[in-house]
Amino acid sequence: MADPSGERAAAGTPPEGWADLLDWWAEQRAGLFEGFAAGPEAPAWMPFRLFPPTTASWARRQAHEAAIHRVDAELALGPRANAVSFDPEFAADGIDELLAWLLPSRPDGWNSGEVAGEVLVHAADAGRVWTVRLEPGAAPEVRAGAAVPAGFEAGATIAGTADSVYRAVWGRPSRAVMSGNAALLEPLRAP
Structure with a gap:
């Protein structure tokens, strides 16, 4: 979202230390919410060719990534821990x-x-x-x-x-x- 052209789009490299990783994660999260604040129709680079190149596409993508990985986290706690049910x-x-x-x-x-x-x-x-x-x-x-x-x-x-x-x-x-x-x-x- 920060580079709608995609010319400088690159994945960041997380630090190895736990405390540094948590700080890095908080920075990434803040950057994501800052991008969302631009509004759903704001231009954004998308690596997936069929998705509209907008912030709304990233919001959708992130919502489903978070949902599925929540299921993974709950399953890691055991079969009975998976209590989430999606609308x-x-x-x-x-x-x-x-x-x-x-x-x-x-x-x-x-x-x-x-x-x-x-x-x-x-x-x-x-x-x-x-x-x-x-x-x-x-x-x-x-x-x-x-x-x-x-x-x-x-x-x-x-x-x-x-x-x-x-x-x-x-x-x-x-x-x-x-x-x-x-x-x-x-x-x-x-x-």
Whole structure:
């Protein structure tokens, strides 16, 4: 956000000492909030080609990074510690961000390999579905909506509450139901 052109964008190097690391982290956090203060439409460099180059894209990206890593931190405390439950709209946005925005923006491309077929991703409580058509050697075709398109025949399905599906597509333990040809789910794995 500090360099919307991206010409000088570079990852910082955190210090090794714990106390110095905490101070560095506080500086990074303050810089992030300073960037957000510019407003959602402020220009910002994005390394992901499909995301709008705005501060709002960074806010969305950071919200989902923090949410998924919160799940990781809670899981590290043990299976019963994971008490966070995400709002259906937020979770559906995280599913959409991964399938329709992040994976297709991968620097190495998003290639189905030799897999062919169709995948249905359904977040029931959010009233949202994503259909993914996989063709060998091509980028998958992702469509989002409220209903499954006519003629769509899923070879694999991920279904459940938005919270469960969000966790599943991001590769975290989940109560989502996954059925059908598991090979079709492999190209959908979070980076």
